Amino acid sequence: MKEATLKEIAHQLGISITTVSKALKNYPDVSEKTRKAVIALAEELHYTPNSFAVNLRTKESKTIGLIIPEVVHHFFSGVVNGIIAEAEKNGYLVIILQSNESLELEKKQVALLINKRVDGIIMSLSNESNNDAHIKEILHKEIPFVQFDKISKLIPSSKVIIDDQKAAMEAVQHLIDMGCKKIAHIRGLANPQNSIDRFLGYKKALEKNGIPFDSSLVYSCKSITFEQGVDFAKQILEEDKGIDGIFVITDLVAVGVLAHFNEKGIQVPDQIAVIGFSNWLVSQVITPKLSTVDQPSYEMGVAAFNLLLEEMVCRKEGKIFEPKTIELPTSIIMRESTMKKIEA
Amino acid sequence: MKEATLKEIAHQLGISITTVSKALKNYPDVSEKTRKAVIALAEELHYTPNSFAVNLRTKESKTIGLIIPEVVHHFFSGVVNGIIAEAEKNGYLVIILQSNESLELEKKQVALLINKRVDGIIMSLSNESNNDAHIKEILHKEIPFVQFDKISKLIPSSKVIIDDQKAAMEAVQHLIDMGCKKIAHIRGLANPQNSIDRFLGYKKALEKNGIPFDSSLVYSCKSITFEQGVDFAKQILEEDKGIDGIFVITDLVAVGVLAHFNEKGIQVPDQIAVIGFSNWLVSQVITPKLSTVDQPSYEMGVAAFNLLLEEMVCRKEGKIFEPKTIELPTSIIMRESTMKKIEA
DNA sequence: GGTGTTTTCGAAAACGTTTTCGATGAAAAT
DNA sequence: ATTTTCATCGAAAACGTTTTCGAAAACACC
Structure with missing residues (x-):
């Protein structure tokens, strides 16, 4: 079975390939009669x-x-969703x-995409990645390029980000507003920028409210897991430092904390309030429902694609493109895990 | 800035395009000297x-x-992961x-893929979809095709599935083994095959154990949500029929049930045991931890791609391909929500 | 030096499309 | 009748690669 081609249609209709192509693309210089014939046969x-x-x-x-x-x-998943939809x-x-x-895989992937001659690339860097050769290659080939979430500031390209530091500040401020006096922070891995930024936001919020920073109240995750949360919760109870609020790097870990508190009969939020980050599905279905910071993942995807589109269009017109950075707003979602009944 | 092409390399080296192409593809009929020169310049x-x-x-x-x-x-997500990795x-x-x-979007997508001349298509049907024209088009164009999870038996293609009915039977059997006497089923939407199959599995398990089927113990979801689970849990408590075990169509809904039981102080599993389906992340972090049925999503992805690969290879060699169906085993994951302390 | 063999190379066609530019004939204007 | 306009078409080049087939050159053998 032969694939249908312009040539085949032209042959069967006894006309030229050119005319067939034009008929199919609604060029004005082809008669209505032949156009109809072509379309019919094509179908x-x-x-x-x-x-x-x-x-x-x-x-x-x-x-x-x-x-x-x-x-x-x-x-x-949310970002992917947004990008696919908008694309x-x-x-x-x-x-x-x-x-x-x-990093190694990432380099391979970039090579693959370049080889596929994609019109543009959207990327969230892996933890190890930085301003490496493969990224430079993208820029060198002048392929429209947008970074999101985990970005490298060293790379001159458009970016879609959230202000992790500000979001973290707001989360901690929320705990303070709810009457928390001694607030712990379960932070993420050492390297990733957003882990650092959230930690800095935590610190700034304390500072702003005249609460002295106490490094012994900061717990560092070795991995981002439920169990890690359970372990830190255990540790926090054992240490008995009088902590009454915890800002956790991400919901998954926060849920681990909640699970252990539930098991030990600790009243959340009345004894200890907990707030997470990222608004995972699980935060809405856990008991108590977890307060968290909403990152507009879908919107980030949409924004990333649109920035890319802008650059693709611009490049096609031969103009030079000035990279832009879009910072999307986050929002605190207040749920049961921070809504104390007796406010201070 | 011009894109590097074979022609460009050939021109700069003063040799033919043919030789350049061959040098780059390690053809034997090109001297070591020119090969090296070509590779160097290409780089x-x-x-x-x-x-x-x-x-x-x-x-x-x-x-x-x-x-x-x-x-x-x-x-x-799991399946995607498996497919991407294997691909x-x-x-x-x-x-x-x-x-x-x-369905409409699905048709558009198929057209896009055909247009892109992909070497093969893997697909999980949308709920509305069946043996429609767009699927026939794939077969008509002789594009290797694999269905997974939500499939249509009417379509002659390779398939990767789980045995929903058997898995459901095992889940209900587990409840019975744990001493449950009056088991309810919260089933899914009316149409999807896996919703039907799980319901049938529920019925069969009862039958096998000599428990009479009681249609008033079957609750039908209007949507697959957490809230739906809460509502049915409420209803079940109000009706007070003496239900001591529930098999729920999927974990998300089951978690809703657990949430309401927790709130009302119902002891799970001792008063009522609950088992879900699909082993969502949330099932591992909820209290009590939810027993469920594990679907090997990653493995399904791997299997799906390999079936596709088999067909692609076969087709390329001009042979006819005989569609295969792979049925992957599921397994019951026993967690707290069904592990009664006092067994009957 | 002739014959055969091996190594190394290149011309050319093909894949299916888009687009430019000119050709053709008919209708309209002079 | 001649020119101009207009509508309709097609030839041909181009995109960058792969592959077949034959040519040329280099070498070996008697």
Whole structure:
């Protein structure tokens, strides 16, 4: 069974390939009669243009690449969703690659995308990644490029981010507003920027409210897991420092804290209030419902694609593109885990 | 800045395009000297082959398409993960499209993938979908095709599934083994096959154990949400029928049930045992930890890709391919929500 | 030096499309 | 009748690659 091509249609209709192509693309210089005949036959033969040939001619693939550390992650799923939806709306397809937080894999993925001649690349860096050769290659090839979430400031490209520091400040401020006097912070891994920023936000919030910073109230995760939360909760109870509020790097860990407090009969929020980060699904279904910081993941995806689109259009017109940075607002979601009945 | 091409390299080296191409692809009929020169210059110019041209020649895109109802879903994320990983291992790229459970969108997606000339398509049908024209088109174009999870038996293609009915039977059997005498079922939507199969499994398990089926113990979800679970839990307590075990269509709903039971001080599992389905992340972090049925999502992805690969290879060799169906085993994960202390 | 063999290279066609530019014929204007 | 305009079409080049097939050169053998 032969693939239907312009040539085949032209042959069967006894006309030229040119005319067939024009008929299908509504060029004005083809008569209504032949146009109808062409369209009819094209339909009959299930003709679909060969995108390779089209792309080869037009130099456009109408495809963008997306590299993220992990698909199976609530936040990234949301972003992916936003990007795909927006891309589709604009006639673009999305190739998704996973770096699995490995720099080596990330380099391979970039090479693949360049090879595929994608029209643009959206990327959230893996933890190890920085201003490396493979990123420079993207810029060198002048491929439109947008970073989101985990970015490197050293790389001159558009960016979509949230202000982790500010969001963290607001979270801690919320705890203070709820009457917490001694607030602990369970922070993330050492390196990632957002882990650092959230820690700094925590510190700033304390400072702003005249609460002295006490480094013994900061617990550092070795991994971002439920169990880690359980362990720190245990430790916090054993140490009995009089902590009455905890700001946790992310919901998953916070849920671990809640689980252990539940088990030990600690009243949340009345004895200890807990606030997480990222608004995972689980935060809404846990008891007590977990207060958290909402990151607009879907909107970040939309924004990232639109920035990319802007650059693609700009580049196509031969203009030079000035990278932009979009900072999306976060919001505190107040739920049971911080809503004390007796306010101070 | 010009893109590096074979022609450019050939020109600079004063040799033919043919030789350059051969040198880069390790053909035996090119001298070591020219090969080295070519490779050196290619590197210097950051040459990467234009995949459009390659694909146009070779008729292979080394890309597969994946259509799923939703990315932001624990189960699908796992499958996506498996597919991407396995595809990558074999040098394939994955284009992911979302149908959002809309038949119309699904049709559009299929058309897009066909247009992109993907080498194969993996798909989980949307709820509305069946043996429609767009699926027939895939088969008609002889594009390798694998269905997974939500499949249509009417479509002759390879399939990767789990035995929902058997899995449900085992779940209910587990409740019975734990001493439950009066078991309710919160079932899913009316149409989807897996919702029906799990219901049938529930029925069969009762039958097998000589427990009469009572349709008043079956509650039908209007939507798959946490709130739905809360509502049914409320209803079950109000009706006070002496139910001591519940098999729930999926973990999210089951967690809603648990939340309400927790609130009302119902002892789970001692008063009422609860088992869910799918092993969502949330089931491991809820209190009490939710027993559930594990679906091997990652493995399904791997299996799906490998079936597709098999068909792609087979087709390329001109042989006819006989569709296969792989049924992956599920397993009961016993956690706190069913482990009664006092067994009957 | 002739014959055969091996090594190394290149011309050319093909993949399917888009687009430019000119050709053709008919209708309209002079 | 001649020119001008207009509508409709097609030839051909180009995109960058792969691969077939034959040519040329280099070498070996008698």
